[in-house]
Amino acid sequence: MDETFAEVVPAKRRRDAVTLLAMMREITGEDPVVDRSIVGFGSHHYRYASGREGDAPAAAFSPRKAAMSIYLPDGIDAHAAALETLGPHTSGVGCLYVKDLEACDLGVLRGIIERSYRTAIAGITANPARE
Known part of the structure; x- marks a missing residue:
């Protein structure tokens, strides 16, 4: 996993990625899976009103240059x-952007991620984050 974050800039984004990796691993009890720049944990099945459906991580983040993207399957x-x-x-709609985790209340963030993860794995197939 270290190589995944080795080229992440700026340095605080790299630091925040390590923090989120540990937090999401603890919340989900899952090992991370990296797909391009997205670090995902667990999976959930979604179905849009249009009938389109698929699988996505139940919790995920991406250390982007501008901000840390934290994906919330149940929507903001x-x-x-x-x-x-x-x-x-x-x-x-379904993404939280944070520039510096040290400026945020990590207990609040943890609660948000926990609730979103529990909703995703509960088998709720609608995906309000994208509808």
């Missing part, structure tokens, strides 16, 4: 209250 809206106390971040 499911965590609105917690996000108010997280600390500096931005978000998309």
Whole structure:
């Protein structure tokens, strides 16, 4: 796994990747699987209203140059209250973007990831993050 993060820049993104790797491994009890730049843990099946379906990691992150991307299969809206106390971040429909984990409340982040992971593995097939 070290080689996965060796070229991640800036250095704080590399540091944050190591933190998230340990956190998600502990939350999920799963070993990470790297697919391109996404580090995923476990899997869940999703089905869109259109009928399209597939499998995706139940918890995942990607150490991008601009910010750490944390994927939330149940969507950002499911965590609105917690996000108010997280600390500096931005978000998309199903993705949380954090530039510096040290500026965030890691307990709040852990809770968000735990809830999202539990929802994903509970067999809920709808994927509100993408609909």
